[in-house]
Each structure stands twice: as C-alpha cells, then as structure tokens.
Amino acid sequence: MSRKRPTVADLRAMKGKRQLTMLRVLTLDEAEAAERAGVDIVSVPPELVLNPQYRDAAPSLFTMPGDNFFEIGTADDFVRWAFRLYKAGADAVYCSAGYATIKRMADDAIPVIGHVGLIPSRATWTGGFKAVGKSADTAMQVFEAVKQLEAAGAIGAEIEVVPVEVAKAISERTSLIMLSMGAGTGCDAQYLFADDILGQNRGHMPRHSKIYRNFAAEYDRLQAERVAAFSEYVADVNSGAYPEDRHIVHMEPAELRLFLDKVGRG
Incomplete structure (x- = not known):
C-alpha cells in the first residue's frame, strides 16, 4: 500500500507524538531509496525537485529544497525561487536568510523552514563549527531565534548541534516543527546526511553522524x-x-x- 505524502498540517499534528526521520539526499537514486525505506522528510538541492522524474521516484516524501541564501538574492527573488519550486512539487523550502525574507515568503503562504543553532553560513558569529547554546545566555539566544522564526511565519526550523536539554526545552515551547541535527530526541525529527549514512564522506565526520555502509570502499x-x-x-x-x-x-x-x-x- 502506497503512503500518503504528509502535508504541513499533518506534520504539525504529529508534533510530540513520534520521531520523524529526515535525510539530505542529492540524487534520484538516493531519493528513491529514501522513499522505499520509509523516510518521512528529505532536504534536496533545488535542481533535484525541478527534475521531472523526481516525484515518480519519491511520491510520498515531504520535500524541502534549499540553497545558501546568498545564492538567491533579495526577498522578492526568494519568493520567485520558492514559487518555482513549489510548482515543481516541493512541500516547503529551507531558508537561512533573515527573518524579513522568511516573513516575505510566509506572507505569500509559502511553507518555510528556518535554521537555528549552528548555521554553517553564519558560523563566524557563533565561534565556528562547534556547538551553540552551551551557556544559559547562548541557549536563550537560540530560543529567541526560534521565537522570531515563529513570528515571521516559519513552519519549522532545523536546530543544529545544540545541547539536547536546550533543544528539548525549546521544542516543548514552540509550535515549530523542530528538525534535530545533532540536537537529540527531544525534537520532532532526526536529520542526517545520506553521504554520512552511506559512508561516502571521506572528510571530517560530524559527531552526530552515523555510518551504516562503506560506499567509499566500494x-x-x-x-x-x-x-x-x-x-x-x-x-x-x-x-x-x-x-x-x-x-x-x-x-x-x-x-x-x-x-x-x-x-x-x-
């Protein structure tokens, strides 16, 4: 029996009820494998969801394309970019740009996922590629960022490399769908990269990653x-x-x- 593709309303209704699974996939083969494995959510490069074959390979995956905000441009550019992806079959878009840009898209009913904690494109502001929110003050900054995403109209946020206690407390105090990348099970979904799961990454392996296969050797x-x-x-x-x-x-x-x-x- 085929699965029904979840809507934003479905994901909101599941908040706090079970852990969702999320992967970053880069190819049609990986998307098809995620579909067949029963993964719930995928993050994809924009060009993948624009591929006419994408929805044939992944009919039930809640799909969230995203790109670095500096690759896209102004808030109006983001709206045009997001509508093009939405028309192609995206369910939401990832955006690590400012709150005004997120609000601009949300005002046009585009489902937007933001990002808090360790944000790679802004890592210089938080001391590099390391955990964020280990002190009460910095944890409060993460919480305030979540509240600003709420106010801007986002539907969810990736929360990356934040202490599990902080991530759990925040998830319990927000309506956002919280996607944990190295932030523990107190959030709504667990998020890993397919490259790490498949052992394709020959470089640094993040603490939160887990290798299930050794594709590099193959x-x-x-x-x-x-x-x-x-x-x-x-x-x-x-x-x-x-x-x-x-x-x-x-x-x-x-x-x-x-x-x-x-x-x-x-």
Missing part, C-alpha cells in the same frame, strides 16, 4: 576495476587482440572488387 573497488578494464583495453589494442573478427563487418568479395576498381580509376 567506490575505491569500482575505480580500481575501472582502471584495470581500461588498461586491458589499451593492451589489447597494442597487441592486436582488439578488434576481433566478431567486432567488425566485412564487405562481400564481389562488391569489394567493384569498389577497388572504382578507387583505382579515381
């Missing part, structure tokens, strides 16, 4: 096989082993004689 194996196959091809050409008779076509002898006569007269 890619290394496939690359070694690729090199070996290419090397065998080069060797076959050099030795005359390729092409064999089965790889080519021949001309009928009579036609060949006629052709050579014509070439000779030319």
Whole structure:
C-alpha cells in the first residue's frame, strides 16, 4: 500500500507524538531509496525537485529544497525561487536568510523552514563549527531565534548541534516543527546526511553522524576495476587482440572488387 505524502498540517499534528526521520539526499537514486525505506522528510538541492522524474521516484516524501541564501538574492527573488519550486512539487523550502525574507515568503503562504543553532553560513558569529547554546545566555539566544522564526511565519526550523536539554526545552515551547541535527530526541525529527549514512564522506565526520555502509570502499573497488578494464583495453589494442573478427563487418568479395576498381580509376 502506497503512503500518503504528509502535508504541513499533518506534520504539525504529529508534533510530540513520534520521531520523524529526515535525510539530505542529492540524487534520484538516493531519493528513491529514501522513499522505499520509509523516510518521512528529505532536504534536496533545488535542481533535484525541478527534475521531472523526481516525484515518480519519491511520491510520498515531504520535500524541502534549499540553497545558501546568498545564492538567491533579495526577498522578492526568494519568493520567485520558492514559487518555482513549489510548482515543481516541493512541500516547503529551507531558508537561512533573515527573518524579513522568511516573513516575505510566509506572507505569500509559502511553507518555510528556518535554521537555528549552528548555521554553517553564519558560523563566524557563533565561534565556528562547534556547538551553540552551551551557556544559559547562548541557549536563550537560540530560543529567541526560534521565537522570531515563529513570528515571521516559519513552519519549522532545523536546530543544529545544540545541547539536547536546550533543544528539548525549546521544542516543548514552540509550535515549530523542530528538525534535530545533532540536537537529540527531544525534537520532532532526526536529520542526517545520506553521504554520512552511506559512508561516502571521506572528510571530517560530524559527531552526530552515523555510518551504516562503506560506499567509499566500494567506490575505491569500482575505480580500481575501472582502471584495470581500461588498461586491458589499451593492451589489447597494442597487441592486436582488439578488434576481433566478431567486432567488425566485412564487405562481400564481389562488391569489394567493384569498389577497388572504382578507387583505382579515381
């Protein structure tokens, strides 16, 4: 039996009732895998949801495209960008721009997900890529940011690398759907990157990530096989082993004689 794609109202109704699952996926294959695995929410690059094949691959995933705010432009640019994605099948958009931009979209009934805690595009303001909200004062700043997102009309917020106690207390005191990335189970959804789950990331692994497969090793194996196959091809050409008779076509002898006569007269 196929699943029904949740609406914003559905997600709000589920707040506090169960942990939702959320992934950042980058390809149609990953989106299809998330669909088949029963994932609830996905974050995707905008170009993925604009792909006409996307909804065939992921019919029931609540889908949230997003991009760095400095790639998009003004608040009006955001509205045009968001409506284009909404028309293509997005259910909400991610926006880490200012509250005025979020309000501009929310005023036009565009479901917007904001971001609090560690925000990579603003990490310099909070001391770099580290936990945010470990003191009472900084925790209060995260809470105030959530309240400002509420006032702006956002439907939810990613809350990243915030102490679990703080994230739980905030989630209990907001109507926003809180998406936890390294902020514990007191929120409404757990959020991981597919790259980390699949072991595709060769760089730094965040504390909150969990590796379930080792795709990097498989890619290394496939690359070694690729090199070996290419090397065998080069060797076959050099030795005359390729092409064999089965790889080519021949001309009928009579036609060949006629052709050579014509070439000779030319």
